[in-house]
Amino acid sequence: TKGARLHHEPMAAARSSRPVDYYDGKAVSLDIPEAIQRRLSVRSSLTPDSAKLILVMVGLPGRGKSFIAHKLSRFLNWTGYQTDIFNAGQNRRANHSPTNHSRAGFFDPSDAERKAKRESIAMSTFEELLEWLAGGGEIGIFDATNSNPQRRALLVSRAAEWKGWRSGDASPAAGGAGAGVAGGGGARFGVSIVFIESICTDKSILEANMLSKVRASPDFAGLSEEEALSDLRQRVSHYEASYVPVADEEGAYIKLFDLSSKVEASHIYGRVSSSVLPYLLSITFVARPVALVSVPDNDDT
Numbered sequence: 001t002k003g004a005r006l007h008h009e010p011m012a013a014a015r016s017s018r019p020v021d022y023y024d025g026k027a028v029s030l031d032i033p034e035a036i037q038r039r040l041s042v043r044s045s046l047t048p049d050s051a052k053l054i055l056v057m058v059g060l061p062g063r064g065k066s067f068i069a070h071k072l073s074r075f076l077n078w079t080g081y082q083t084d085i086f087n088a089g090q091n092r093r094a095n096h097s098p099t100n101h102s103r104a105g106f107f108d109p110s111d112a113e114r115k116a117k118r119e120s121i122a123m124s125t126f127e128e129l130l131e132w133l134a135g136g137g138e139i140g141i142f143d144a145t146n147s148n149p150q151r152r153a154l155l156v157s158r159a160a161e162w163k164g165w166r167s168g169d170a171s172p173a174a175g176g177a178g179a180g181v182a183g184g185g186g187a188r189f190g191v192s193i194v195f196i197e198s199i200c201t202d203k204s205i206l207e208a209n210m211l212s213k214v215r216a217s218p219d220f221a222g223l224s225e226e227e228a229l230s231d232l233r234q235r236v237s238h239y240e241a242s243y244v245p246v247a248d249e250e251g252a253y254i255k256l257f258d259l260s261s262k263v264e265a266s267h268i269y270g271r272v273s274s275s276v277l278p279y280l281l282s283i284t285f286v287a288r289p290v291a292l293v294s295v296p297d298n299d300d301t
Contacts, residue, residue, distance in 0.1 A: 052133045052137070052138060052139070052140075052191040052192070053138065053139045053140070053191070053192050053193075053194065053271070053272070054129065054133075054139075054140050054141075054142060054159065054191060054192070054193045054194070055069075055072065055139065055140070055141045055142070055194055055195075055196050055276070056142045056146055056152065056155060056193060056194070056195050056196065057069055057141065057142060057143045057144065057146060057195075057196050057197075057198070058145070058146045058147060058152070058195050058196065058197035058198070058245075058246055058253075059145065059147065059197055059198040059199065059200075060145065060147060060200075060236055060239050060240065060243055061145065061213070061232065061235055061236050061239060062200075062206065062209045062210045062213050062232060062236060063198040063199070063200045063206075063209060064198050064200070064209050064259050065143060065145075065196075065198050066087065066089075066143055067212075068196065068198055068256065068259075068280075068283070069085050069087075069141045069143045069196075070085065071283060072141060072196075072276065072279065072280075073085050073141055075279050076139050076275070076276075079275060081138045081139045081275075082136065082137050082138045082139070083137075083138065083139040083140070083141065084129075084132060084137055084139075084140060084141070085141045085143050086125050086126070086128055086129040086132070086140060086141065086142050086143065087125070087143040087144070088121055088122045088125045088142075088143065088144035089143075089144070089217075089219070091121055091124065091125045091128075092118075092121045093218055093219070095121075096117075096121075101117075102218075102219040102220075103219075103231055104231045104232075104234035104235040104238065106118070107235045107238040107239065108238050109238055109239075109241055109242055119151070119154075122144050122146075122151065123154070123158065125142070125144065126142055126155060126158060127158075129142055130158075130159065130162050133191070142155070145239055146195070147239050147242065147243040147244070148242045148243060148244050149244050149247070149250060152195065152246070152250055153250070155193070156193060156250075156251065159191060159193060192252070192272070193251060193252070194251075194252045194253065194254065194268070194272055194276070195246045195250065195251065195252065195253040195254070196253070196254050196256070196276075196280075197245060197246050197253060197254070197255045197256070198255075198256050198259070199245065199255055199256070199257050199258070200257075200258050200259065201257075201258065202258045205258050205259060209259075210229060210232055210233070211225075211229070213232060214228035214229055214232055220232070248266055248267075251267065252266065252267040252268055252272070253265070253266050253267070253268075254268060254272075254276065254277060254280060256280055256283075259283075263277070263280055263281055265277055
C-alpha cells in the first residue's frame with residue numbers, strides 16, 4: 001500500500017546511512033568513489049561475451065603470427081566456434097605479381113604508392129572478414145603485420161563504421177567491447193576486437209622462424225635460401241622503421257613473447273579469458289610424443 005511504501009523508505013535510508021564494515025561477510029557493496037566506479041564500468045562493458053570476435057594479429061615479419069593464427073583457428077573450431085583466417089599476404093599474392101609485390105622493395109615505407117597499395121590490400125582483406133562475420137562466422141582472425149598504431153586505429157574505425165554500429169555504444173578502442181553491428185536480415189550482433197601480438201627478441205627463435213618462413217612462403221619462390229633470408233631481413237628492417245607495440249589505450253590485447261608461455265594481457269575478460277588466453281599460455285611450437293593407451297573395459301584392468 002501507499003502507507004507501507006512511505007513507512008519503508010525511511011528504514012531503507014537508515015540502513016544505507018550505516019557505515020559498511022569492510023570485514024563483514026554480509027556486506028555486499030562498498031562506498032566506492034565515483035572515479036573508481038567509472039574505471040570499473042569499463043570492465044563491466046567488457047565482461048559479457050559478444051556474439052562475434054575479431055582477433056587481429058600484430059607483429060613484425062618472421063615472428064610466427066601465421067603459425068599462431070592457424071593453431072588458434074584449429075583450436076577454436078575444435079571447441080565449437082566457427083573460425084576462419086583472413087591473411088593479407090595471401091590476398092596480395094593472389095591478386096598481384098609476385099615479382100613486384102613480394103620482394104623487400106614493395107614494403108619500403110618511403111614509397112608512397114606501394115604503401116597505399118599495401119593498405120588497400122589489408123583493408124580489402126579486413127572487409128572480407130567483416131562480411132564473413134555477417135554471413136554467420138563467429139571468430140575471424142585477421143593475419144597481417146598491423147605493426148603500427150595508424151593501421152590498428154584504421155581497423156578499429158572501420159569496424160565501428162561497418163553497417164551502422166550504434167552511436168554512443170562502447171568503442172572497440174575502449175578495450176575490445178564493440179557495439180551492435182547490422183547482420184543478415186537486419187539483425188544486430190556485438191563484436192569485440194582483440195589484438196594478438198607476437199614479440200620475439202631471442203635470436204635463435206628469430207633465425208628458426210625466418211628459416212621456416214623462407215622455406216615455406218611463396219614470396220621467396222625462385223630464390224636461394226641465402227637470397228631469401230637477405231630479402232626477408234630487408235623487409236623486416238622496413239617494418240621496424242614504423243613498428244610500435246600495442247599500447248593499453250589501443251584496446252584489448254594479448255602479447256606472446258618469444259613463442260613461449262610468457263604472456264601479457266590487458267582488458268581480457270569473458271570468452272577470451274576462458275579460451276584464447278589459456279590456450280596461448282599452453283601453446284607449443286615443437287613436436288612432442290603423444291601416447292594413446294586403449295584400456296579394456298573389464299574387471300581385470
